[in-house]
Amino acid sequence: MVSHSSDTDHPPQPQSGRDSFAQEREDLSPWFFTLSDCDSPICWKQLFGNEHPTELDIGCGRGLFVFNASENRPKTNYLGLEIDFKEGRRAAKRLKKANRANARILGGDAKRALSQFIPKESVAAIHVYFPDPWWKAKHHKRRLFTAEFAQQVYQTLQPGGLLHGWTDVFDYWELMSGHIQEIEQFKELPAPQERFAEHNMDYQTSFERKKRLAGWPIYRGLWQKES
Numbered sequence: 001m002v003s004h005s006s007d008t009d010h011p012p013q014p015q016s017g018r019d020s021f022a023q024e025r026e027d028l029s030p031w032f033f034t035l036s037d038c039d040s041p042i043c044w045k046q047l048f049g050n051e052h053p054t055e056l057d058i059g060c061g062r063g064l065f066v067f068n069a070s071e072n073r074p075k076t077n078y079l080g081l082e083i084d085f086k087e088g089r090r091a092a093k094r095l096k097k098a099n100r101a102n103a104r105i106l107g108g109d110a111k112r113a114l115s116q117f118i119p120k121e122s123v124a125a126i127h128v129y130f131p132d133p134w135w136k137a138k139h140h141k142r143r144l145f146t147a148e149f150a151q152q153v154y155q156t157l158q159p160g161g162l163l164h165g166w167t168d169v170f171d172y173w174e175l176m177s178g179h180i181q182e183i184e185q186f187k188e189l190p191a192p193q194e195r196f197a198e199h200n201m202d203y204q205t206s207f208e209r210k211k212r213l214a215g216w217p218i219y220r221g222l223w224q225k226e227s
């Protein structure tokens with residue numbers, strides 16, 4: 001399954017100076033691993049050392065959600081998936097600092113991870129927060145949330161599993177919820193309400209903080225796969 005041996009095979013990342021170079025070199029195992037470290041489907045029990053439910057945060061960025069959720073719910077495991085290794089390592093560094101046992105970051109394309117390494121019907125919840133909007137029409141094909149991705153999410157969730165999808169882009173919200181509604185076995189649940197943030201880290205994600213502070217509306221969705 002996963003050998004936490006190296007993460008040195010990632011695509012070249014911009015180096016902005018000595019600090020970022022040092023960050024690239026820091027050993028972040030077992031908090032950060034990549035798809036190249038996976039040679040068979042991930043076994044959650046082996047990865048986390050327990051049989052607690054596992055949740056995925058797809059496109060986790062700097063990992064605020066994974067960090068807060070893994071602290072607040074120690075009996076749940078969290079795996080953040082992030083294609084940008086620099087962001088993923090940043091997320092992992094915070095987890096390492098907190099010595100967080102129930103959270104890991106997987107560097108690589110989430111779609112590939114879902115098709116090859118995340119076992120079907122194995123996760124209790126999938127979180128997709130603020131996927132890149134790719135504003136220009138010619139770039140829409142780069143968007144994460146396609147009909148195929150909605151199917152992957154569906155197949156990966158356990159029966160009764162939850163899908164959380166949030167965005168600040170109305171156009172993307174329509175696209176995302178449209179693809180989810182195409183799958184009849186997804187039942188829409190009441191959308192979560194905006195929560196008062198008690199401090200600067202008390203947001204669902206970094207993007208939620210950024211968009212709320214800028215006064216943008218946030219579209220929040222919650223769906224459940226039929227049991």
Ligand SMILES: C[S@@+](CC[C@H](N)C(=O)[O-])C[C@H]1O[C@@H](n2cnc3c(N)ncnc32)[C@H](O)[C@@H]1O
Pocket residue numbers: 058059060061062081082083084087108109110111128129130131132144205206207208
């Ligand atoms: C706009 S950011 C949002 C980050 C975080 N969810 C938040 O709300 O703060 C979108 C993130 O998704 C990541 N991403 C885009 N496509 C991805 C893919 N195919 N697999 C994994 N991560 C992806 C990007 O690198 C980026 O960090």
